[in-house]
Amino acid sequence: MTIRTPDGTGLGEGAQVPLMLEEQAPSRRRLADSQPATFTGRLRDNLYYLRGRGALEISIVYVLILVAFVVASLANPGGFAFLNSNNLSGVLSQNIPVLSILAIGAGFLMIAGEFDLSIGATIGLCGVVFIRTANHTNWIVAFLATVAVGMGVMLVNGLIVVVTRIPSFIATLGMSFFWTGASIYINGSTPATFFPGVRTDTMVNLMAGNHGYFRSQLVWLLVIGVAAWFLLHRHRAGNKVFAVGGNRAAAAAVSIKPNVVRLQAFVFLGLMVGIASSLYVARTSGMQPGTTDSYTLLSIAAAVVGGCSLTGGRGSVTGMVIGAALILTIENGLVLGNAPGFYVQLFLGVAIVIAAVFNKFMEGKAT
Amino acid sequence: MSAVAEDVSRRAVSGGEPLLRLEGITKNYGPNTVLKDVSFGIGKGEVLGLLGDNGAGKSTLVKIMSGVVPMSSGRYLWEGEEVQRVTRPETERRGVETIFQDSALVPTMSITRNIFAGREMTNRFGFMKLRAMDAITTEILDSVVSIEGIKSARQLVSSLSGGQAQAVAIARAVHFKRSLLILDEPTSALAVRATEALLDYLVQLKSEGVSSILVTHNLHHAYKVCDRHIVMNHGRKILDIRREDTSVEELTAAVVEGAEGVKRLRQGTPLA
Numbered sequence: 001m002t003i004r005t006p007d008g009t010g011l012g013e014g015a016q017v018p019l020m021l022e023e024q025a026p027s028r029r030r031l032a033d034s035q036p037a038t039f040t041g042r043l044r045d046n047l048y049y050l051r052g053r054g055a056l057e058i059s060i061v062y063v064l065i066l067v068a069f070v071v072a073s074l075a076n077p078g079g080f081a082f083l084n085s086n087n088l089s090g091v092l093s094q095n096i097p098v099l100s101i102l103a104i105g106a107g108f109l110m111i112a113g114e115f116d117l118s119i120g121a122t123i124g125l126c127g128v129v130f131i132r133t134a135n136h137t138n139w140i141v142a143f144l145a146t147v148a149v150g151m152g153v154m155l156v157n158g159l160i161v162v163v164t165r166i167p168s169f170i171a172t173l174g175m176s177f178f179w180t181g182a183s184i185y186i187n188g189s190t191p192a193t194f195f196p197g198v199r200t201d202t203m204v205n206l207m208a209g210n211h212g213y214f215r216s217q218l219v220w221l222l223v224i225g226v227a228a229w230f231l232l233h234r235h236r237a238g239n240k241v242f243a244v245g246g247n248r249a250a251a252a253a254v255s256i257k258p259n260v261v262r263l264q265a266f267v268f269l270g271l272m273v274g275i276a277s278s279l280y281v282a283r284t285s286g287m288q289p290g291t292t293d294s295y296t297l298l299s300i301a302a303a304v305v306g307g308c309s310l311t312g313g314r315g316s317v318t319g320m321v322i323g324a325a326l327i328l329t330i331e332n333g334l335v336l337g338n339a340p341g342f343y344v345q346l347f348l349g350v351a352i353v354i355a356a357v358f359n360k361f362m363e364g365k366a367t
Numbered sequence: 368m369s370a371v372a373e374d375v376s377r378r379a380v381s382g383g384e385p386l387l388r389l390e391g392i393t394k395n396y397g398p399n400t401v402l403k404d405v406s407f408g409i410g411k412g413e414v415l416g417l418l419g420d421n422g423a424g425k426s427t428l429v430k431i432m433s434g435v436v437p438m439s440s441g442r443y444l445w446e447g448e449e450v451q452r453v454t455r456p457e458t459e460r461r462g463v464e465t466i467f468q469d470s471a472l473v474p475t476m477s478i479t480r481n482i483f484a485g486r487e488m489t490n491r492f493g494f495m496k497l498r499a500m501d502a503i504t505t506e507i508l509d510s511v512v513s514i515e516g517i518k519s520a521r522q523l524v525s526s527l528s529g530g531q532a533q534a535v536a537i538a539r540a541v542h543f544k545r546s547l548l549i550l551d552e553p554t555s556a557l558a559v560r561a562t563e564a565l566l567d568y569l570v571q572l573k574s575e576g577v578s579s580i581l582v583t584h585n586l587h588h589a590y591k592v593c594d595r596h597i598v599m600n601h602g603r604k605i606l607d608i609r610r611e612d613t614s615v616e617e618l619t620a621a622v623v624e625g626a627e628g629v630k631r632l633r634q635g636t637p638l639a
Binding site: 230237242249251 | 433435455456459465467471472473474475476477480483484485486487489493494495497505506508509517518519520521522523525526
């Protein structure tokens, strides 16, 4: 028997045959035969392949924190009012959906391998557009105009990145100042507010209605979250986003157009920003340009905490939502626990960094 | 030097319309000319070895053939008909599949999603049939190239070894029944048995009428399976010869020393 070595020279007749080769040679276990057939087998498989792919670990962390907060609240309802309906509906279900929707947009773009640092500025611009359009027409037209402006802004950002090939980090940092300036140019530096009677009951009910323990924003998040999940994880468009972010050259080699996919991700972020800022102004009923900048880094942080890779190609919608919820729930807990303002920022910062390190660690475990 | 090339290329083009014919391909990157007037054809079911040292222009030629990089001048004829704009979607439509040495797969995606990337099986709304795709992937991995150590079609490509990933890329090309398979250094990361399996597979593909171009440093691998060999040197084609007319020694001389080496060998002077 002749064993061929990689350089093809061969060891020749009668050479010492390594035992390992002899053992491997006869019958190989077929992949098809080793797939789990039972329900529990498949479940174990599913859990195994969820490891390090985004949401599983951070969900566990979130559930643990929730349990801790619920227990603390039950034990001491007066001191730690986490389960109080005012807290649940007034703080959590009002803030989490807006940030989650932004995180979904930012996360899509991160999976495609790009960033946008003008999210906060665009929220300001969109909010101004919503209020001013509603003042002159009605809230439905205003909503559509806001979404259109959000998508238009992100299309411009995306085109700059794709055409000039400068890093999106720099391009959108610059554009963030531009869009803030644009909203001040349109609106002036005083806050935009609704004219009396513009903010109708229907609009408020649909976009910020209080239903006891939750608000309408939570319904928006559910609908958008489920749609985004199917789009990203089950639709071929989402598959292309992962492919482009994971390895642009490999994607191009199978006829995926990376630039088109990246532009789509930018425009999708624009859609999310348009919706989120509509929900935002429907609740606050005012918008001061230049005050929404913190949303940029919060939404990116939420996506990263939820398992989106900073280099693209990795992330999940569940993770993005949980990431946003985790950040705001921790913040809420700190406020309820009477931590001074300074400590809230401090603990929040530490929590974000720990979550990011944790995710990096789990990435290595991904199979 | 060009005499050698002309002499053998006339013999090499055996009757019938070639699947792909390149005429006078030149490629400049700014002032650098990386390909100079390269012409050759590949017939249906032919296995062509594309050989040459580093920097000979093999990879650029591969990228031009697969439509990833445009040529500066020259003609690209597919089944005798000139393709005006050679883009990747255009070559993909005609069935050219390239397995690049470095960037064939997306590491952060599962094997299944890699195999079907850009050609997903979907319902009419564009939603993917993941179960069906997983099942087919499992079948491909079992039948096309037998690969040791892969547990599931749902494994991430980043969890595979270099050889396993390469084998997956090859399996993908084979599954989609391409008419021309271009393999850029496919055996460099493969284990011995996987290499054997791959080379056998190229021969098997030939009988199914699939043409392949094997780009490699490894002259032994090339000599074993290729019907014809093209040797590149400094951006020029210096040798185009059928297997029965050459030897590993001659190919080695051409790769290492260029056209001069071939001439010397044919004159009987031993290799320096």
